[in-house]
Amino acid sequence: MIPPVIRVDKVTKRFAGHTAVRDLSLDIPKGGIFGLLGPNGAGKSTTIRMMMNIITPDEGKVTLFGGEGTGRELSAKVGYLPEERGLYKKMKVKEQLAFFGETKGISHRDAVKKTAAWLDRLGLHDWTDKKVEDLSKGMQQKVQFIGTLLHEPELVILDEPFSGLDPVNAQVMKDVVVEIARQGRTVLFSTHIMEQAEKMCDRIAIIARGEKIVDGALTDIKREFGHRFVALTFHRNAEAAARVLQDRRLVAKADDYGASAEVELAHGAESDALLHALLQAGVGINRFEVVEPSLQAIFIAKVGHAAATATASGDDR
């Protein structure tokens, strides 16, 4: 079995006044996009910093790549975009990026070459020789993003990568992230915006107040959560449809309006199975739309509305 790229094992981290992360365990498998979700102050950044070995856990252990070393020792294989962006304001863009590349362990010449390619790709070509302080905030963020990816890391950890970006730039960054995942590399990113994670992630973990609420593949999470609805409209054989909808293995509840129905799928049931059953019964279907619960809804259901919107980082329990 392939070891997980990141294993967080029963990790606890306390700061002066409060516990930021409590007994957290996570496995991030190789490949794909992993979303670390939670409201502000949930402990996402603290968890990521422990993954990067910038801070050490009080209890428990974080291992990367099956325990070859810490995030810092493996920095050649890991790209990290911190939540607080940081660049040398007085440095030229290309020199700044070459320096970042070197600190990750690639040669100066290599770093210079790759910098040029990335600046072209993200449309910053004309800014190569400008000082960082002359760039707009969005451009600076792109520069920082390039600095994270320059050394072609196997694992990319992005802490709130899309915050503060306009839609166009967010789109550009999203494309890059998706491409990295397609190449078989692993991306972990944190966000407090559920909709974004929902669209991009294969797997997610939701944490709140330093504790894990749920984690796993997005589809599994949704299935286990239940509350999946199917909107049905049929034009033929409504009686057969009504019979199928009686099947409690598939359907938890159904509002039958004769020509249409709103169906809540049974816990653990596949929507495919319902569709199959309906077709076999000879029901003529006009519309079969699976309405899945949003991550936001799952999240609120799991942690309560108050926790989902909590913003205070220092709230102790």
Place this chain on the structure above:
Amino acid sequence: MNKVWAVIRREFIERVRTRAFLLGTFLFPLFLAAMMVLPALLLTQSSGTRRVVVLDGTESGFGGRVEEALRGIKRGDGPDAPPQYESSVVRATGERLEAVQDSLIARTGLGQKAGPSLSGVLVVTDAGLASGRLQYFGDNAGSPAAMGELQGTIRPLVTRERLEREGVDPMVVMRAIGPVSVATQRVADGKLTGQSGDATFAIAYAMGFILYISLLIYGIQVMTSIVEEKSNRIMEVLASSMTPFQMLLGKIVGVGAVALLQLSIWAGAAYGVTTYRTQLLGLFGVDAAAGSGIAGMIPSLPGSLLVVFLIFFVLGFLLYSAMFAAVGSMCNTVQETQQAQFPVMFLIILGLMTMFALLNDPNSPLVQTLSYVPFWTPFVIPVRYSMAPIPITGLLVSAAVTILGMLAIVWVAARIYRVGILSYGKKASLKDLWRWVRTA
């Protein structure tokens, strides 16, 4: 190791490129050259040959001797330096004296416009000789240098004249009051070094000051740049790819290299300016013989002393900049550092002050003790070495103590730095610092 190199190179290149560095580095040699050329230039060009009339009202013709002495004065030191005065004697006694004096004064200080003008009139009378009050009327009477020279020339002549009038042989008196001096020579390891005491004093003084200034300029640069990296939040990016120790090492060595570069450019400039003094002065059309400038003030630096100085300079720089780095890492703003840096500044200023104590008595017990305290060895040892011999074992022990102390302080500073660079918010208290040092 490559990462440390990357940091060193970044620090070095970014700093050397700043306007402040370029200005500071290249203005100093210019300043030095100006110090060399200007006095000489002023000496030759400020006042041309002065036309002075000695109005002799004495019976003995004393004015003639004064005039002769003035004619002997040259501008500058060389054998073919031009004469300072173009002098002549006018004799006038009794009632005529005042009339002649008035007519001469009327021809004084006319500038270029009205034919031959006089610079000044020196009036010598018997009454003046007796009272010791001679009179000079001139356009340059306001120049202390010119008046000092004039008085210096006249004074021995007057003394001699008075002695003769009293019937004393002036030669006897001259011999009796001839100058007495103690020539000082430094002895090290039972051998003459060929250096005078004054010269080593100057070197010792300069070295202490160079260390002091460098620590202030570059130590504080280390500190403020760490605060900036913290407030830019660039620390976290760096901390994810390097150990805090690598970051600290790279920064201190990078800044230290800039300091050494600047110091060597300055030292090279000083050396060049003194060595090529003649050519330099020639560029400005000044005869090399004119004006000794500051050349004579820069003594030669013995090689062994330079080595001792460099070793202790580097050790001192590492020690103090590590402390500055720790201070920088525990603060969030440059303003906060003002207060937090005080203990470090205190140690440095104390170091400078021990140097003054040292200059009084290089072998006092206090100095002996301080030779083994890491904070102050960088100040004490080179200065002591330049003034009085230190046995080689003593030197080695001091160096060893300093290295150990430096390592200990760097270790503590690195531990503070390690935690400090990622702590934001409240400035760290002493208790916090202690906790940071202890945590693994």
